[in-house]
Amino acid sequence: MLRRIFSLTRLFVRSAFFSGSGQKKRKWTRILLYVILYGYLTVVMGIFAKYLLGVMQDLRQPQAFVTLILLANVMLTLFTTIISSLNVLYFSEDNAALLPMPIRPMEMVAGRLNALLVIEYMEELLLGAVPLGVYAVLTAQPWYFYIVAILVLLVLPIVPVMIAALLIMTLMSTTGKIRNKKAVQAVTTVISLVLAMGAGFLSSSQQSEDMIISLVRPNGLATVLGKYMPTVQLGASSLNRFSIASLLLLILVSVLAYLLMILFSQKLYYKGMVGSLFSSSGVSKKKINEQTAYRSSSVASSYIRKEIRTYFRKPIYLVQLVLPCIIMPIFMAVIFYVSLSNAMKGDGMSVADTMRILYGENDMLPIVFYVCLMVQFFSSMYSFLSCVAISKDGHDAAFMKTIPVPFYKQVIYKAVPDILMTLFIYVLVGVLMAVLFVVPAKVLLCSMAVCIPYAVLHGFIILLDLKNPKLQWNNEMEVVKNNMRTLIPVGIGLGNVLAVGLCGFWLNMSIPVMTAVFAGVYIVLIILLFLYIRKADLKLADHIS
Amino acid sequence: MIEFQNVSKSYKKGSKAVDGLNMTVNNGEIFGFLGPNGAGKSTTIRMLTGILNIDEGKILCDGHDITAEPMAAKRSFGYVPDSPDQFLSMKGIEYLNFVADIYDVADRKEKIRTLTQKFEIFDALNNQIESYSHGMRQKIVICGALLHDPDNWILDEPMTGLDPRSAYDLKEMMRQHADSGKCVFFSTHVLDVAEKICDRVGIIHNGKLLFVGTLQEMRDTFKENTSLEELFLEITEDAQTNI
Numbered sequence: 001m002l003r004r005i006f007s008l009t010r011l012f013v014r015s016a017f018f019s020g021s022g023q024k025k026r027k028w029t030r031i032l033l034y035v036i037l038y039g040y041l042t043v044v045m046g047i048f049a050k051y052l053l054g055v056m057q058d059l060r061q062p063q064a065f066v067t068l069i070l071l072a073n074v075m076l077t078l079f080t081t082i083i084s085s086l087n088v089l090y091f092s093e094d095n096a097a098l099l100p101m102p103i104r105p106m107e108m109v110a111g112r113l114n115a116l117l118v119i120e121y122m123e124e125l126l127l128g129a130v131p132l133g134v135y136a137v138l139t140a141q142p143w144y145f146y147i148v149a150i151l152v153l154l155v156l157p158i159v160p161v162m163i164a165a166l167l168i169m170t171l172m173s174t175t176g177k178i179r180n181k182k183a184v185q186a187v188t189t190v191i192s193l194v195l196a197m198g199a200g201f202l203s204s205s206q207q208s209e210d211m212i213i214s215l216v217r218p219n220g221l222a223t224v225l226g227k228y229m230p231t232v233q234l235g236a237s238s239l240n241r242f243s244i245a246s247l248l249l250l251i252l253v254s255v256l257a258y259l260l261m262i263l264f265s266q267k268l269y270y271k272g273m274v275g276s277l278f279s280s281s282g283v284s285k286k287k288i289n290e291q292t293a294y295r296s297s298s299v300a301s302s303y304i305r306k307e308i309r310t311y312f313r314k315p316i317y318l319v320q321l322v323l324p325c326i327i328m329p330i331f332m333a334v335i336f337y338v339s340l341s342n343a344m345k346g347d348g349m350s351v352a353d354t355m356r357i358l359y360g361e362n363d364m365l366p367i368v369f370y371v372c373l374m375v376q377f378f379s380s381m382y383s384f385l386s387c388v389a390i391s392k393d394g395h396d397a398a399f400m401k402t403i404p405v406p407f408y409k410q411v412i413y414k415a416v417p418d419i420l421m422t423l424f425i426y427v428l429v430g431v432l433m434a435v436l437f438v439v440p441a442k443v444l445l446c447s448m449a450v451c452i453p454y455a456v457l458h459g460f461i462i463l464l465d466l467k468n469p470k471l472q473w474n475n476e477m478e479v480v481k482n483n484m485r486t487l488i489p490v491g492i493g494l495g496n497v498l499a500v501g502l503c504g505f506w507l508n509m510s511i512p513v514m515t516a517v518f519a520g521v522y523i524v525l526i527i528l529l530f531l532y533i534r535k536a537d538l539k540l541a542d543h544i545s
Numbered sequence: 546m547i548e549f550q551n552v553s554k555s556y557k558k559g560s561k562a563v564d565g566l567n568m569t570v571n572n573g574e575i576f577g578f579l580g581p582n583g584a585g586k587s588t589t590i591r592m593l594t595g596i597l598n599i600d601e602g603k604i605l606c607d608g609h610d611i612t613a614e615p616m617a618a619k620r621s622f623g624y625v626p627d628s629p630d631q632f633l634s635m636k637g638i639e640y641l642n643f644v645a646d647i648y649d650v651a652d653r654k655e656k657i658r659t660l661t662q663k664f665e666i667f668d669a670l671n672n673q674i675e676s677y678s679h680g681m682r683q684k685i686v687i688c689g690a691l692l693h694d695p696d697n698w699i700l701d702e703p704m705t706g707l708d709p710r711s712a713y714d715l716k717e718m719m720r721q722h723a724d725s726g727k728c729v730f731f732s733t734h735v736l737d738v739a740e741k742i743c744d745r746v747g748i749i750h751n752g753k754l755l756f757v758g759t760l761q762e763m764r765d766t767f768k769e770n771t772s773l774e775e776l777f778l779e780i781t782e783d784a785q786t787n788i
Contacts, residue, residue, distance in 0.1 A: 296642070
């Protein structure tokens with residue numbers, strides 16, 4: 001049984017990760033590129049961790065750093081598992097092939113859950129191991145800290161993964177009754193995310209008063225933050241106080257959660273899996289409207305509409321690429337606003353009033369501008385459309401080379417949805433900042449003057465997908481999940497945040513100067529890249545065949 | 546008219562997928578391109594349609610070089626690929642409108658109605674292609690390829706998945722198109738179909754063109770009173786023996 005579980009886990013992990021074109025020649029080049037990208041993100045993450053640890057140490061709350069990192073990993077695991085579990089659990093191509101085989105339900109469920117865990121470990125490597133490593137080095141932790149950290153990071157994702165999987169399984173068990181399984185796929189993810197965000201929202205509104213009080217005590221914040229999730233408290237206790245009891249309890253709770261899930265979720269899982277395999281895709285009996293059906297458009301508008309339809313009509317792309325752009329900025333803004341609002345309750349002032357006083361001081365305006373820009377760039381890290389603009393078409397990509405439309409134009413048309421999505425994020429974040437934090441209009445206008453050209457530049461990430469498109473896939477999930485290219489917007493976003501930080505807090509650039517410099521650099525890059533793709537034209541398509 | 550002038554393509558050193566292909570598909574004929582699996586048929590068609598770069602030689606479509614004048618060459622043909630699973634998230638009518646916009650098709654309403662009613666998929670146009678059966682997907686792709694009334698039809702295994710009625714209609718359309726002085730170039734594994742409708746055939750094996758000509762010329766050269774299937778097997782077996 002264990003051997004079968006291991007084989008299934010390996011199969012599901014391979015299905016979840018993209019297999020690539022199998023060309024050995026480029027394999028090592030790709031691996032090297034990924035190592036470099038991961039290395040770069042590790043460095044950036046390390047710098048952030050060091051900065052955050054410094055802030056915590058200034059507040060006499062260094063141990064809260066550990067708790068915060070563990071909490072962030074758990075919350076991220078919860079959200080990302082909700083998004084990825086639909087495909088790993090239900091919409092993998094191998095489901096129809098595996099069902100007739102003599103595989104015990106327990107083995108199938110264990111294999112699937114293990115695959116989800118492996119996926120989360122990949123993210124934890126960057127967001128958990130790196131910051132804890134920085135903490136360990138900078139605070140001169142003993143050797144056994146590293147061992148405890150590895151154990152904690154291994155077991156910590158188990159409970160949130162089980163919670164997310166259970167949520168999805170419960171909702172998906174209704175698919176047998178629903179005709180349109182694609183709508184179920186998208187709606188299930190949205191419902192799960194809303195439920196998870198709601199829990200986080202409630203929790204933050206209740207705990208923020210405790211948080212303010214805890215700041216008075218050295219390392220008091222660590223205790224309060226741990227209350228958000230019991231396993232976080234146990235993990236933090238294991239690392240901060242080297243509590244063997246906490247570590248053992250954490251391992252016990254996690255293993256119990258895992259075993260209970262495997263033992264009792266089989267029926268729930270199979271109900272949803274069979275239901276999703278055999279429900280119809282919602283065929284409409286409506287005929288076309290003869291008056292409006294035969295509209296002619298320009299090639300550009302027709303092409304861009306086609307691209308946008310693919311992102312919205314394929315549930316995997318909608319959930320993995322579009323929804324995060326909308327949900328994450330709103331979620332972060334609302335959580336932060338509510339926490340701030342609760343913290344200010346005691347003073348009898350609203351967030352807006354406090355912010356207005358802050359903005360009234362002249363020397364604060366540039367800082368507000370820097371923060372606005374940093375938040376804008378940080379939010380655009382979730383815009384991945386260009387990273388997969390070619391790969392998402394799979395075999396259809398060859399169509400681009402057979403039609404009488406210049407290839408460079410098609411590349412631009414394919415980049416437009418990403419540009420629009422990134423612009424949408426900036427406008428959304430701008431509106432949230434204006435409404436919730438009453439950021440002055442001139443600051444927002446200057447930040448948009450920087451963000452608009454950056455949004456256009458962001459679209460050119462498509463060139464990286466063109467360099468090595470992943471066209472051989474069986475499942476859309478292979479395109480988006482564990483596609484290391486989706487780390488590129490993260491890297492670029494973080495790089496921009498760092499650049500703003502350097503230019504603002506270190507070089508003390510004024511608002512007009514920073515606006516002109518950043519916008520100018522982006523515009524020059526746009527022109528150069530446009531000239532490049534126009535000249536290269538069909539050569540860009542060399543890897544599409 | 547389609548001309549292949551000494552066309553070669555290699556995927557790896559020392560091994561040519563297509564080797565020195567010289568062939569002309571004339572206007573007014575249906576040309577069947579035959580060969581076993583891995584012979585180089587798909588590679589040839591992909592070079593013809595611009596999907597693959599040509600290593601050596603030239604391919605001309607109505608006199609336009611696919612490498613030097615890609616836009617003009619691509620306007621002159623309609624291509625049906627071997628896999629009909631294209632643009633599954635689009636509705637049938639959206640796909641046809643999209644193709645009509647690409648090729649700037651005039652009278653699109655009339656053409657869409659005519660083609661889709663002929664293939665009996667008009668009533669399904671408001672559904673996503675993903676909900677279509679394999680045969681319906683094949684039909685919508687054929688409709689898309691023929692929508693702009695190209696002079697040259699390039700069809701890769703077009704009969705796969707078609708019901709008998711639709712297969713018959715497509716063969717009739719191919720015949721009418723060729724009779725009107727235009728050209729049809731199609732690849733198939735179904736030798737019966739090739740035998741019935743092709744004016745000339747070309748047989749490719751291991752990247753080399755073994756024979757090009759009419760069925761009668763093939764019988765005269767190799768064996769009399771035999772079917773295309775028997776001739777094909779003999780030709781390709783001889784070629785295999787000579788390797």
